[in-house]
Amino acid sequence: PALVSLRDVTKVFSNGVTALAGFNLDVVAGEFVSLLGPSGCGKSTVLRLIAGLAQPTEGSITWPGATGADHRGEIGFVFQDPTLMPWSSVADNVWLPLRLRGVSKRDARDRIAESLALVGLSDFAKAYPRELSGGMRMRVSIARALSLKPRLLLMDEPFAALDEIARFRLNDDLLRLQGELRCTVVFVTHSVYESAYLSSRVAIMSGRPGRIVAEVRGERRAER
Ligand code: ADP
C-alpha cells in the first residue's frame, strides 16, 4: 500500500487562491518522487499538506502504509532556505527537533553525531552557521531533518539557492543518503535535470489550480 495517499485534494487559501484542485498522489515506501513544475503551481502546498502543516479544504490524506499512530514524527522537512539558528552551533541546530520532543542534549549526542556523519560534517559540530558555506549550511539543514530518523523526507527546492557545483555534490550525497537510510523522499524542484537524475518517478505539475499532468520514470530504482 501507499505510505501516504492524497485523494481529490483541493486547497483554497483564505485569500481565495485555489492552489490545488482534484489533486491525487500516492507515495510508495522506498521511492524517490519528484514534483516538477513551474513556480506557483502548488508544489510546496503538497508538501505542507503531507507534513500536516496545512489542512486540505476538500479531499483526504491517508497513511495506509504507515505503522504506528504518530506518523508525523516520522517526517523530516527540508526547507528551501536552511533557516539555521545563527546563535547556535551546528550540533545544537541538529539537536533542535529532538530538543522540541524533550530529548536532552546528552541523550541526543549519538543521533547528532550520526546525522552529521551522514552529511560529511562531523568536524564541524562546534562551528556556527556563519562560518559555513551555503552548501554546508544546506547539509546541516538536511542533518537536522535526519535527526528524527524520518521514514519520509520532504524537500522543498533545497538546492535552489546554491551554485551548480554545490548542487551536483549535494545531489550525489542525497542519493547515497537515501540508499543508506532507505527512506522515502518527496522532492520539489523546477529543474528537469535534477528531477530526472534523482528520482525513481517524476510527477509533472501544472497550475493553476495545480494538478499532476503527467508522470514519467526517473533514472533511479526505488529502494525496497
Ligand atoms: P510552488 O511551491 O509550486 O511555487 P505554492 O504551493 O507555494 O507553489 O503556491 C501555490 C499557489 O498558492 C500560489 O498561487 C501561491 O501564491 C498560493 N499560496 C501559497 N501559500 C499561500 C498562503 N498561505 N496564502 C495564500 N496563498 C498562498
Ligand code: ADP
Ligand atoms: P559550496 O559549494 O557552497 O561552497 P561545499 O559544501 O562544496 O559548499 O563546501 C565548500 C568548501 O568548504 C569545500 O571546498 C571545503 O573546503 C569546505 N568543506 C565542505 N565540506 C567539508 C567537510 N566535510 N570537511 C572539510 N571541509 C569541508
